[in-house]
Amino acid sequence: MESPENELLYLKENPKAIFFTDFDGTITLKDCNDYLVDNFGFGMEMRRKLEMEVMKGHMAFRDAFHAMLQSVQMPLADCLRIVQDNIQLDPHFLDFYYWAKGCNIPIVVLSSGMTPFITMLLESVLGSNPENIFVVANDVEPHSFGDKTTGSGWRIKYRDDSAFGHDKSLEIKPYFGLPSGSCPLLFYAGDGVSDLSAASQTHVLFAKEGLGEFSW
DSSP states (O other): OBOOOSTTGGGTTOOSEEEEEOOTTTTBSSOHHHHHHHHHSSOHHHHHHHHHHHHTTSSOHHHHHHHHHHTOOSOHHHHHHHHHHHOOBOTTHHHHHHHHHHTTOOEEEEEEEEHHHHHHHHHHHHOSSOSSEEEEEEEEEEOOOOGGGTTTOEEEEOSSSSTTSSOTHHHHHHHHTSOTTTOOEEEEEEOSGGGHHHHTTOSEEEEOHHHHTSOO
16 A cells, blocks of 8 residues: 655556545445444434535535544544444455556545545455555544543544645646646546545546536
């Protein structure tokens, strides 16, 4: 598993295409963050209420998502274990991964979720340090929940200051802006509001569920 550090890193092997993708609900069958909030946080009804506030433009995604995750007042290790036990990757992802690797098409995971959860799930099927796949996501940091979880609390650490907390388009723009003769074909796959900015910076879009409701 690689974390990008250098500009235009994904061109290192001269690929003819780059596959950018969301993670939760796209590579996974269920969104691991939704699963935690619905079952161990303030529940599905409140989560959907906040999602509607975001859709109406009344609330920034980063604020709504932060509130959702803060309702899950459990140690990070417990959250990771629960996700590992209950969240599965799409059964076709493994075949796709090996196909992309064989075709020299880098897979770049752009996620509003958190790196520890993503790497754990990917490595559970691909092994440690898999090649040809990059993860660009938010992180976690220590945060006190009070006496209930003294010393083991956590919160999301956003990647940037945008309204999304992680503006996924920023990772694609340097490639999308290349001259046509040197720009590989850019794919993006996603399923939700956090994918909107990235979807506008790609050549071929695979949209499912929530993202598919928007007009392009």
